Amino acid sequence: MSVKIAVLPGDGIGKEIVDEALKVLEVLNRDFALDATWEEGDIGGVGYDVAGDPYPEATQKLVKACDAVLLGAVGGPKWEPLDKPLRPEAGLLRIREDLGLFANYRPAKVHDQLLNASTLKPEVISGVDILVVRELVSGIYFGQPRGIEELPNGEKRGFNTLEYKTSEIQRIARKAFEAARLRSNKVCSIDKANVLESTEYWREVVTELHAAEYADVELSHMYVDNAAMQLIRNPKQFDVIVTTNMFGDILSDEASMLTGSIGMLPSASIGVDYAMYEPIHGSAPDIAGQNKANPLATILSAAMMLRFSLDRADLAEKVEQAVENALNAGIRTIDLAEGGDFVSCSGMGDAICKELEALA
Numbered sequence: 001m002s003v004k005i006a007v008l009p010g011d012g013i014g015k016e017i018v019d020e021a022l023k024v025l026e027v028l029n030r031d032f033a034l035d036a037t038w039e040e041g042d043i044g045g046v047g048y049d050v051a052g053d054p055y056p057e058a059t060q061k062l063v064k065a066c067d068a069v070l071l072g073a074v075g076g077p078k079w080e081p082l083d084k085p086l087r088p089e090a091g092l093l094r095i096r097e098d099l100g101l102f103a104n105y106r107p108a109k110v111h112d113q114l115l116n117a118s119t120l121k122p123e124v125i126s127g128v129d130i131l132v133v134r135e136l137v138s139g140i141y142f143g144q145p146r147g148i149e150e151l152p153n154g155e156k157r158g159f160n161t162l163e164y165k166t167s168e169i170q171r172i173a174r175k176a177f178e179a180a181r182l183r184s185n186k187v188c189s190i191d192k193a194n195v196l197e198s199t200e201y202w203r204e205v206v207t208e209l210h211a212a213e214y215a216d217v218e219l220s221h222m223y224v225d226n227a228a229m230q231l232i233r234n235p236k237q238f239d240v241i242v243t244t245n246m247f248g249d250i251l252s253d254e255a256s257m258l259t260g261s262i263g264m265l266p267s268a269s270i271g272v273d274y275a276m277y278e279p280i281h282g283s284a285p286d287i288a289g290q291n292k293a294n295p296l297a298t299i300l301s302a303a304m305m306l307r308f309s310l311d312r313a314d315l316a317e318k319v320e321q322a323v324e325n326a327l328n329a330g331i332r333t334i335d336l337a338e339g340g341d342f343v344s345c346s347g348m349g350d351a352i353c354k355e356l357e358a359l360a
């Protein structure tokens, strides 16, 4: 069956890393009977430059006409002076909202070959396999009112609103419990229920849903400040983490360093009708255009796309195996190299393609 992918490279390293994932898809088309086509669209700063909008209308149409979306990254200093709604990040938030991508899966799995690439001790991280399930279309990112206003005394005030509705908490918690059943059957819900009413309510809803429908899953709750510490102290205690939009953003970047580099963490953002796949990292302006970014997070995001949207779990496994094999062979991008030899971004893409070809 032929499938069509909307490819949105975006800004900074976005094009470099997405190009490597496309090379991998080309090998799958050629040697593994994948029948995928793709069409590129603009998002983020590139969208603003081309169409005056970080989520242009043409992109809105394209993504809705495809089976899945593969995105690189958005943002960069060039667009920081723009008004908020025109900035690249606003485009990313709009595509997530427009496609209803409420569940963001961010797996942090430590590869044994990279134990020494992490800044943490090998014995602390060996065997770590955490799935962060981040709520993606609500919370403080989207709450109203928000803004920056002038007060009567001439001082200014910036404000955002953190809110969660019952249905929004239930649907993300459901996804976390269901994911846990396919893993080690443990969910840790992370909140700040001791201070914030919105997450006090989050805890209440998660607890009720658990009792009513998921009592077979082990559920614990943790405050986010403790969770940030526990992730470093003893990350192996976690299986599935479910949390709010902002806490999930922060904790997933933290969890990425257990794996050695933020360049390793893929993600899947899933809604009812659409799905998008993107690395968790940003556009890395400090290394953009230098062919040295790690493309593995994007290649592994493409693997998640094969599994969840394209009904090709068999090919997802091949890609993941090819990544394992390349790492086993000692291939490293600079972020993983521990001061030793390294390959370029395209060199890593080539190495994965070569390993894939060997699996055909």
Ligand SMILES: NC(=O)c1ccc[n+]([C@@H]2O[C@H](COP(=O)([O-])OP(=O)(O)OC[C@H]3O[C@@H](n4cnc5c(N)ncnc54)[C@H](O)[C@@H]3O)[C@@H](O)[C@H]2O)c1
Binding pocket: 017, 072, 073, 074, 075, 076, 077, 089, 092, 262, 263, 264, 278, 279, 280, 281, 282, 283, 284, 285, 286, 287, 292, 293, 294, 295, 297, 335
């Ligand atoms: N999903 C997204 O598109 C997304 C995510 C985060 C940040 N951003 C945007 O990206 C821009 C830069 O943000 P930032 O610097 O805070 O975060 P970042 O994730 O872009 O970079 C943080 C650090 O990690 C490194 N890094 C990131 N990805 C890497 C990779 N694949 N290989 C090797 N090293 C990598 C960078 O070089 C940098 O030193 C901002 O405009 C921000 O808004 C976008």
Ligand SMILES: CC(C)[C@H](C(=O)O)[C@@H](O)C(=O)O
Binding pocket: 075, 089, 092, 093, 249, 280, 281, 282
């Ligand atoms: C760029 C930004 C809007 C985005 C977020 O905060 O969700 C990013 O940090 C991410 O993790 O995808």
Ligand SMILES: [Mg+2]
Binding pocket: 249, 250, 253, 280
């Ligand atoms: Mg982030």
